[in-house]
Amino acid sequence: MSTAKRRGSLQMQDIARIAGVSSSTVSRALADSPLVSVQTRARIQRLAADAGYAVNPVARSLRSRQTGVIAVAIPLVHELDPHLSDPFMMTMLALLADALSERGYNMLLSKVATHEDGWVQRLQQPGRADGVILVGQSFEHPSINDAARAGMSLVAWGTQLRAQKYPSVGTDNRLGGLLSANHLLDHGRRRLAFIGDERLPEIRHRFDGYRAALRARGLRPLADLHVRSAFAAEDAFRAARRLVEGSCPFDGVVAASDVIAMNAMRAITEAGLRVPQDVSVVGFDDILLAAYAQPALTTVRQDLPRGAVALADTVIAAVRGDKPASTVLAPTLVVRASA
Numbered sequence: 001m002s003t004a005k006r007r008g009s010l011q012m013q014d015i016a017r018i019a020g021v022s023s024s025t026v027s028r029a030l031a032d033s034p035l036v037s038v039q040t041r042a043r044i045q046r047l048a049a050d051a052g053y054a055v056n057p058v059a060r061s062l063r064s065r066q067t068g069v070i071a072v073a074i075p076l077v078h079e080l081d082p083h084l085s086d087p088f089m090m091t092m093l094a095l096l097a098d099a100l101s102e103r104g105y106n107m108l109l110s111k112v113a114t115h116e117d118g119w120v121q122r123l124q125q126p127g128r129a130d131g132v133i134l135v136g137q138s139f140e141h142p143s144i145n146d147a148a149r150a151g152m153s154l155v156a157w158g159t160q161l162r163a164q165k166y167p168s169v170g171t172d173n174r175l176g177g178l179l180s181a182n183h184l185l186d187h188g189r190r191r192l193a194f195i196g197d198e199r200l201p202e203i204r205h206r207f208d209g210y211r212a213a214l215r216a217r218g219l220r221p222l223a224d225l226h227v228r229s230a231f232a233a234e235d236a237f238r239a240a241r242r243l244v245e246g247s248c249p250f251d252g253v254v255a256a257s258d259v260i261a262m263n264a265m266r267a268i269t270e271a272g273l274r275v276p277q278d279v280s281v282v283g284f285d286d287i288l289l290a291a292y293a294q295p296a297l298t299t300v301r302q303d304l305p306r307g308a309v310a311l312a313d314t315v316i317a318a319v320r321g322d323k324p325a326s327t328v329l330a331p332t333l334v335v336r337a338s339a
Helices: 003-009 012-019 023-030 038-051 057-063 087-102 141-149 173-186 201-216 233-245 258-270 288-292 304-319
Strands: 069-075 106-112 131-135 154-157 168-171 192-195 252-255 280-285 298-301 327-329 332-334
Touching: 012 023, 012 038, 023 038, 069 087, 069 304, 087 106, 087 131, 087 258, 087 288, 087 304, 131 304, 141 154, 154 304, 168 173, 168 304, 173 192, 173 201, 173 252, 173 280, 173 298, 173 332, 192 201, 192 233, 192 258, 233 252, 233 258, 252 258, 258 280, 258 288, 304 327
Parallel strands: 069 106, 069 131, 131 154, 154 168, 168 327, 192 252, 252 280, 280 298
Antiparallel strands: 298 332
C-alpha cells in the first residue's frame, strides 16, 4: 500500500488501536498536549509517522480545544432542603479548589437538587469543562454509570458499588462503621443505635459495618434503634429526639456524620441524659467543629486533604485519556470525650 493511500485511509481510531490508547489520547499527543506524558506522546507520534498518518489541522484544533475548567457538582437529590451548608462539604470544596488550582485548573461549581435524565453529561458540554468531579453519589449511581459508559472524564467522591463503571475516591466506610461500633462495644455499651440514611451508598456501608460489629459480639441490631436522618442539623435533631422519646432504651449512638452526632448529643442532654456517662456518641468525618463540641466528639476521621488530591489527579488522568483506578482511603478513629 502506498504512503499516500495509507495517509488518506487511516483514521485516528486506527492509530489509537495500534498504540493501545483512546482516540482522545492520540489527538492530544499529536497536538503536543502536556496532558499526555512525554513518553506516551513520543511513542504515539512515532507510530503515526511510521504509519504515514497526518492530522487535519482544522479538525485537530476543534477536537483538542481545552477549557482549563473542571466541573465540580454536588448531587443533593437525597436532601429535602438541598443547601450547601454542610461543614464536611465546605471543607471538601475548599480543598478541591486548592488541588485543582495547583494543577492549573479552575473549578466550576454547581449543585444538583433534583434528578433529571442526562444531568451528568450536561456538566461536560463542549466548551464548558474538560472533566467532572462529583462530590457524592446520592441516589444517582445509575446516572453516573451511564455518563461513564458514554465516555465522560469523571470521578466521584463516594463508595465502591457493584458494576461501577466510573472511578471513585472515598473512605472505607464499612471499616469506619466497624471502628465506631467496636469502640462503643469495647467500652461496655451493648444497645447501640444508628442514626443516618442507609439508602445512601456511603451511609449504607457505614450501617453495614455497625451491624457486622454487633453480630460479631453475638448482639442483634434492633430495628427500633435505627433512625433515618438527613445530614441537615435540624433534621438530625428531630431524628435523635424520636430515638430518645422512643420505648427502646440505648446506651450508645453510631452517627453517620459529625453534624448528626452533635445534634444527637443535643437531643440526649435536653432529655436529661449525660454524654458519655449515660449514652456514648461517635460521629463520622472529623470536621473542625468536632473537637470543640461539648463534650468533644469522638469520631471517625476521613482523610479529606488526601481525598481532594486524589479526586483532582483522577479526573485529570481521565481527561488525558487514561483509565484511572479507584482510591480507597483508610479511616481513623479519633477518641475524644463523647465516647
